[in-house]
Amino acid sequence: MLDKNGIAKRIAKEVKDGYYVNLGIGIPTLVANFVRDDISVEFQSENGVLGMGPFPFEGEEDADIINAGKQTITTLPGASFFDSATSFGMIRGKHVDLTILGAMEVAENGDIANWKIPGKMVKGMGGAMDLVASAENIIVAMMHTNRAGASKLLKRCSLPLTGVGCVKKIVTNLAVLEVTPDGFLLLERAPGVSVEEIEKATEGTLVADGDIPEMAI
Amino acid sequence: MIKKTVEDVTSALEGVKDGMTFMLGGFGLCGIPENAIAELVRLMVTDITCISNNAGVDDFGLGLLLKKHQIRKMVSSYVGENDEFERQMLSGELEVELTPQGTLAEKCRAAQAGFPAFYTPAGYGTEVAEGKEIREFNGKMYVLEHAYKADFAFVKAWKGDEAGNLIFKGTARNFNPCMCGAAKITVVEVEQLVPAGELNPNEIHVPGIFVQRIFQGTNYEKRIEQRTVRKRD
Numbered sequence A: 001m002l003d004k005n006g007i008a009k010r011i012a013k014e015v016k017d018g019y020y021v022n023l024g025i026g027i028p029t030l031v032a033n034f035v036r037d038d039i040s041v042e043f044q045s046e047n048g049v050l051g052m053g054p055f056p057f058e059g060e061e062d063a064d065i066i067n068a069g070k071q072t073i074t075t076l077p078g079a080s081f082f083d084s085a086t087s088f089g090m091i092r093g094k095h096v097d098l099t100i101l102g103a104m105e106v107a108e109n110g111d112i113a114n115w116k117i118p119g120k121m122v123k124g125m126g127g128a129m130d131l132v133a134s135a136e137n138i139i140v141a142m143m144h145t146n147r148a149g150a151s152k153l154l155k156r157c158s159l160p161l162t163g164v165g166c167v168k169k170i171v172t173n174l175a176v177l178e179v180t181p182d183g184f185l186l187l188e189r190a191p192g193v194s195v196e197e198i199e200k201a202t203e204g205t206l207v208a209d210g211d212i213p214e215m216a217i
Numbered sequence B: 001m002i003k004k005t006v007e008d009v010t011s012a013l014e015g016v017k018d019g020m021t022f023m024l025g026g027f028g029l030c031g032i033p034e035n036a037i038a039e040l041v042r043l044m045v046t047d048i049t050c051i052s053n054n055a056g057v058d059d060f061g062l063g064l065l066l067k068k069h070q071i072r073k074m075v076s077s078y079v080g081e082n083d084e085f086e087r088q089m090l091s092g093e094l095e096v097e098l099t100p101q102g103t104l105a106e107k108c109r110a111a112q113a114g115f116p117a118f119y120t121p122a123g124y125g126t127e128v129a130e131g132k133e134i135r136e137f138n139g140k141m142y143v144l145e146h147a148y149k150a151d152f153a154f155v156k157a158w159k160g161d162e163a164g165n166l167i168f169k170g171t172a173r174n175f176n177p178c179m180c181g182a183a184k185i186t187v188v189e190v191e192q193l194v195p196a197g198e199l200n201p202n203e204i205h206v207p208g209i210f211v212q213r214i215f216q217g218t219n220y221e222k223r224i225e226q227r228t229v230r231k232r233d
Helices: A004-012 A027-035 A086-092 A130-134 A195-200 B034-043 B061-068 B082-093 B101-115
Strands: A021-022 A042-045 A051-054 A076-083 A096-103 A104-105 A138-141 A169-171 A174-179 A183-189 B021-024 B048-051 B071-076 B095-100 B119-120 B134-136 B140-146 B152-161 B185-194 B214-218
Touching: A004 A027, A004 A138, A027 A096, A027 A138, A027 B152, A042 A086, A076 A096, A086 A130, A086 B101, A096 A130, A130 A183, A138 A174, A174 B048, B021 B034, B034 B140, B061 B082, B071 B119, B095 B214, B101 B140
Parallel strands: A021 A042, A021 A096, A096 A138, A138 A169, B021 B048, B021 B152, B048 B071, B071 B095, B152 B185, B185 B214
Antiparallel strands: A042 A051, A051 A076, A169 A174, A174 A183, B119 B140, B134 B140
16 A cells, blocks of 8 residues: 555656656655656745645745745746636646646546645635546546545446546556546555455446556555 | 825725725735735725635635625635635625636736736636637637726735836736736735835836835735645755
8 A cells, every 4th residue: 555655656657858847735745856867847836836846945945935835935947937817728728738637526427626625624716626627537546445444436426526427547545547437547556555455445447357467556 | 206105004994895806916925915805804894795716715815704704705716725715605605716827917907907808718618708709800709808996906916116116026916917908906015015216117027007006015925725845856
């Protein structure tokens, strides 16, 4: 089974040379730490920066330079700043190659829910609805089950939707899966995790054909 | 040169009244119009609608207006990090309209640029699209969203000149440029107000035509919400 860093490490392998990548808050943010350093990648933050770098050294924080999680960051050579309308123009206009975001629920038809639990938690969708509605290459990074142990990979989402039919790939602590017309296609198992364990943790239809390889991280 | 400078925050906010709709720039606490917010608290205007990506934190930014129950309605994309906000929203004291972030930015920009409405794919198939016109273009579904109408836009820039030309710094730019000229009156506070001619016209982010009043801001706190650093090796 993977921890959050393990999930990030596996997703980092999906990041290709020349990609502009948008990272959501939480596990997706960790992906930047594991991207190979022999490829050229620029990270976009929806609050208006391309070419995000690592956190600043202590004492060099600048209140005017933050990421979408409101964390202080730095920029790398070639970086640029822009306004919010331009930022979402990049996203809506499909100029961003890969979007990695978290989710509370994903359904086997590609629907995603990650912004609201009625009556309990209403923090808002932020940029998630814009991202999932336009991005062609979306990877969801999340734990396979919630804190109560219930599956987050469902037949149909029970929470208010963020977007419909948009998720293509999911990386969890247990598996790598692809959304297909037949259900969640199991591509890889996390180290030490059996197909049976993944089946048990998946409420939606799981398609496990033949020998499923273990993730190479 | 058409001069846009006003003496101070008090003259900049002349005409602000109860029940009005305001746009406020900023992402989290980054690039918020601190001086204008402080003046709105001092003026005790109430029953206001605020269009702002976030709602501040409990003791800073728009949280200051929330604490005094001055806000009737918030239009935002993300409102976490504020317990008082959540309490007022769940108890029904505060009306909240949650809007996808890119849509919020574009509804400002549309108002600025004279578009009454636009189609966006964001929110299609979700509760955000309920009751809105849906239209298909090239096989994809889009939601009709309308431009905002606001009385004042409160904007924070880094540098500005007497003519109202603006330059922003870092990610403090965010919604600020989109809100300039998107309300009946745009009020800009700057960290550095300079005479006309000192800013390079090639480097202006927002031309002064979108600005009605500009003033030299004071006492910026520029609070950091998440101070994240790395150790030196």
